[in-house]
Amino acid sequence: MSMHRIRRQVVEELYEETLLLADEAREAFDMRNREPGEREGDASRIALSIEGLRTTTRLMNLLAWLLNQRAFLAGELSEAQVRRCGALAIDRSSDPVQMAQLELGTRALIRSSERLYARALRLDFQVQRECGDGEARALQGRLSNAFGGLQVSSPQERAASAPAALP
Numbered sequence: 001m002s003m004h005r006i007r008r009q010v011v012e013e014l015y016e017e018t019l020l021l022a023d024e025a026r027e028a029f030d031m032r033n034r035e036p037g038e039r040e041g042d043a044s045r046i047a048l049s050i051e052g053l054r055t056t057t058r059l060m061n062l063l064a065w066l067l068n069q070r071a072f073l074a075g076e077l078s079e080a081q082v083r084r085c086g087a088l089a090i091d092r093s094s095d096p097v098q099m100a101q102l103e104l105g106t107r108a109l110i111r112s113s114e115r116l117y118a119r120a121l122r123l124d125f126q127v128q129r130e131c132g133d134g135e136a137r138a139l140q141g142r143l144s145n146a147f148g149g150l151q152v153s154s155p156q157e158r159a160a161s162a163p164a165a166l167p
Helices: 003-029 042-073 079-085 104-146 155-163
Strands: none
Touching: 003 042, 003 104, 042 079, 042 104
């Protein structure tokens, strides 16, 4: 199976999981239909608002990034266009003080969103590394052509082709 196909499959799975989690988050953080419970005071409502905003922002950023990846893999965006959109931002994790005031189910939802985002970050770092390797090779090719066909090699390639030192 090609790396392109694996990447497409991973992006699709992350996209589906993110959509499901976003729907769960919408329900969990919707305060219009909430009746204040005995345990729920102003501090816990503020915590719910803060962590709700943080979680939905995390999920919407992830959905935007995944939509760009899907468009690229479908041939609707070029590599340059996807690069211009930028890498997935480093996530701001939840605040332990705020989390302590939330119900266990809500905390689990937030942690799930953090784990999902971390998985996408790993994929993005891999994609960025692959793009960076390709860009470096392209630059080396342009340098080689500019200097009359000189071979431009990496330090690892030079070390591997160097004659062995005499004892």
